[in-house]
Amino acid sequence: MKNIVLFGAPGVGKGTHANILAEKYDLLHLSTGDMLRAEIEAATPLGQRVKAAMERGDLVGDDVVIGLVDKALSSTEQGVILDGFPRTVQQAQALDFLFKRHNRRMNCVISIDAPREELVRRIHERAIISGRADDANDDTIRHRLEEYDAKTKPVTDYYKVSGLLVCIDGSGEINQTSMRLCKVVDTVVRKNNF
Ligand code: ADP
Numbered sequence: 001m002k003n004i005v006l007f008g009a010p011g012v013g014k015g016t017h018a019n020i021l022a023e024k025y026d027l028l029h030l031s032t033g034d035m036l037r038a039e040i041e042a043a044t045p046l047g048q049r050v051k052a053a054m055e056r057g058d059l060v061g062d063d064v065v066i067g068l069v070d071k072a073l074s075s076t077e078q079g080v081i082l083d084g085f086p087r088t089v090q091q092a093q094a095l096d097f098l099f100k101r102h103n104r105r106m107n108c109v110i111s112i113d114a115p116r117e118e119l120v121r122r123i124h125e126r127a128i129i130s131g132r133a134d135d136a137n138d139d140t141i142r143h144r145l146e147e148y149d150a151k152t153k154p155v156t157d158y159y160k161v162s163g164l165l166v167c168i169d170g171s172g173e174i175n176q177t178s179m180r181l182c183k184v185v186d187t188v189v190r191k192n193n194f
Contacts, residue, residue: 001077001078001079002025002027002079002189003080003081003107004079004081004106004107004109004110004185005085005086005095006018006021006081006083006110007109007110007112008111008112008113008114008170009114009145010119010123010144011114011118011120011122012112012119012170013114013174014083014084014112015031015033015034015083015084017112017170017174017177017178017181018081018083020178020181021081021181021182024182025185027080028076028079030073030080030081031083031084032065032082032083032084033083033084035065036050036060036064046064049064050064055133055140057134057139057140057141057142057143057144057147058143058147059087059088059152062088062091065085065087066091066094066095069082069085069098070098073099073102074102080104082095086155087151087152088151088152088155089155089158091155092158093158107164108166108184108188109159109164109166110166110168110184111156111165111167111168112170112177113167113168113171114171116145120141120145123135168180168181168184
């Protein structure tokens with residue numbers, strides 16, 4: 001069973017590539033952003049609690065997202081591709097704990113990198129179709145990138161230490177990045193004898 005984390009800044013294409021990889025390697029795509037938006041859409045108490053933070057571009061509380069991921073992992077035996085989680089070192093530590101409890105092993109953490117101006121350009125482009133309030137406002141976009149620098153980027157050090165981190169260039173066309181990602185996953189699959 002493969003378990004992969006797709007890591008990267010807002011707008012880098014985690015969602016797009018997680019979808020492609022999920023289809024190709026038969027993985028369940030778990031996006032904490034999608035889970036949170038579904039809670040808001042359904043106007044659940046949790047959704048009502050996180051709405052304002054998401055609209056401001058703040059990260060949502062660790063306990064909330066850890067709870068959502070725990071619930072998702074409890075309801076499947078399938079390998080997973082995590083998109084948008086972990087986003088803090090505390091979430092990364094919690095994920096180690098959750099994987100142990102659910103008898104899963106992390107195979108790799110793939111960080112997709114792209115220049116800042118490319119991220120902003122892609123978020124502006126996405127805003128037209130996503131309808132997401134946090135994609136449509138320049139201050140919110142800036143704040144999300146600041147949150148990424150301050151709280152999420154340090155997660156790469158966490159995975160560097162454990163030797164799980166692979167960084168790839170995500171600045172070009174979707175299919176170029178996709179080919180790089182598949183190469184990484186194929187190498188990991190071969191090495192781990194899945
Ligand atoms: P993007 O990566 O483009 O910013 P996401 O859908 O992954 O889009 O996340 C949108 C928002 O959802 C984030 O700005 C944050 O408010 C919230 N969010 C998603 N995942 C997490 C997480 N793991 N921890 C905290 N907040 C999260």
